[in-house]
Amino acid sequence: MSLAELSARLELPKATVHRLCSQLLASGHLARDVDVRSFEVGPALRRLAFDALNHGTVRGLRHHVLAALVSEVGETCNLTTLDGVQVLYLARVEAHWPLRPTLEVGSHVPLHCTASGKLFLAQMAASQRDELIARLQLPSITPTTLTSAEALRAECEAIAARGYSTDNEEFIAGLIAVAVPVRDAHGATRAAIAVHAPTARMSLAAAIARLPQLQAAATRMRDLL
Numbered sequence: 001m002s003l004a005e006l007s008a009r010l011e012l013p014k015a016t017v018h019r020l021c022s023q024l025l026a027s028g029h030l031a032r033d034v035d036v037r038s039f040e041v042g043p044a045l046r047r048l049a050f051d052a053l054n055h056g057t058v059r060g061l062r063h064h065v066l067a068a069l070v071s072e073v074g075e076t077c078n079l080t081t082l083d084g085v086q087v088l089y090l091a092r093v094e095a096h097w098p099l100r101p102t103l104e105v106g107s108h109v110p111l112h113c114t115a116s117g118k119l120f121l122a123q124m125a126a127s128q129r130d131e132l133i134a135r136l137q138l139p140s141i142t143p144t145t146l147t148s149a150e151a152l153r154a155e156c157e158a159i160a161a162r163g164y165s166t167d168n169e170e171f172i173a174g175l176i177a178v179a180v181p182v183r184d185a186h187g188a189t190r191a192a193i194a195v196h197a198p199t200a201r202m203s204l205a206a207a208i209a210r211l212p213q214l215q216a217a218a219t220r221m222r223d224l225l
Contacts, residue, residue, distance in 0.1 A: 002038045046083065059091070062224050066093040066193075069217040073210045075197035079182070079221065080116040081190065083108065085136060087117045090191065097201070112138050112152055113145045115167040115179035116192040121152070122159035123181060123189040129156060142173045164211060166204060167196070174199050178207040180214045182221045190225045193218045 001009070007017045021039060024030040028044035041049075062079055069077045070093045079091040086108040103109065111117035112133075121129050130153065138147045146152045159165045167177035177196035181189040193214055195207055 006039070040084070058224055062091045062221065063093060065217055065220050065224065066091055069093075069193070069195070069213060070095055072213045073195050075195050075202055075207075077193065077195045077214075077217075078103070078116075080179075080192050080194065082120040085111060085132065087111060087114055087120065095197075109171065110141075112136060113141055113167065113170040115165045115177040115194050115196070118152075118155060118159055118167075119165035119179045119181060119192050120189065122156040122165065129153070141171060142169055144168055145170045164208075164214075165192075166208070168204055169199065176202065176204045176207055178204075178210065178214065180211065180218050182218045182225065184222065184225055191221070193221060 003014060003017060003021065006021070007014045010017060012020075021030055024042070025032070025039075028042045029048075030039045030045070031042040032038070033040045066077050066079060074095060075097075076092070076094045078089055078093075080087050080089055082088070087110070089103055089105050089107045089109075092103065092105055109117065111121055121132065124132070133149050133152055133156075138149070138152065139145070140147045146155060163180070165179045167175070167179075169175060171177075175196055176199055177194050179192045179194035182191040182193055184190045195210060195214060197207065
């Protein structure tokens with residue numbers, strides 16, 4: 001938001017808002033947007049929000065939902081949300097295998113090459129999605145990473161139509177994933193639940209066959225957002 005928008009929303013003089021924003025910038029609670037005249041959420045405020053999301057009883061209940069899902073599908077599952085232009089891991093339960101990916105809670109991963117990231121893009125309005133994709137860097141991380149805006153747009157349209165997203169070794173070679181949306185009471189996608197596994201143990205087709213379990217877990221997770 002710009003200084004003028006903040007002043008209007010808060011019903012405060014611009015000089016007062018400017019002083020408050022300067023203090024919040026210094027403390028890391030705000031940051032400058034790509035457009036330096038606008039402000040966005042800063043790292044300190046993101047940490048505060050993340051701590052609140054993972055506090056106490058709700059965190060335990062989320063873990064319970066994911067643990068039950070892992071026991072059903074036999075592979076590591078996670079809960080993620082959109083954080084700016086990245087995916088943030090909110091919760092994670094690992095399968096009991098010696099070979100498994102390790103991404104800690106609080107980790108960030110890219111949008112363009114992960115199942116959850118592409119799912120969040122696909123759930124956006126087309127105009128918002130196109131604008132964001134135009135700003136994203138699309139580095140080639142593995143041989144199957146989508147590195148063109150056209151290919152990523154087409155993938156997002158397919159995801160929106162079918163209701164789930166996949167990662168076919170696009171983020172880590174030898175690792176596949178499937179993600180489904182977690183919607184709030186109004187139908188908005190607030191988070192995603194995903195299963196991921198090494199291809200040595202689970203094919204992408206086998207992961208897609210777990211969609212009913214993933215979707216049931218997403219329904220249970222809805223009240224824990």
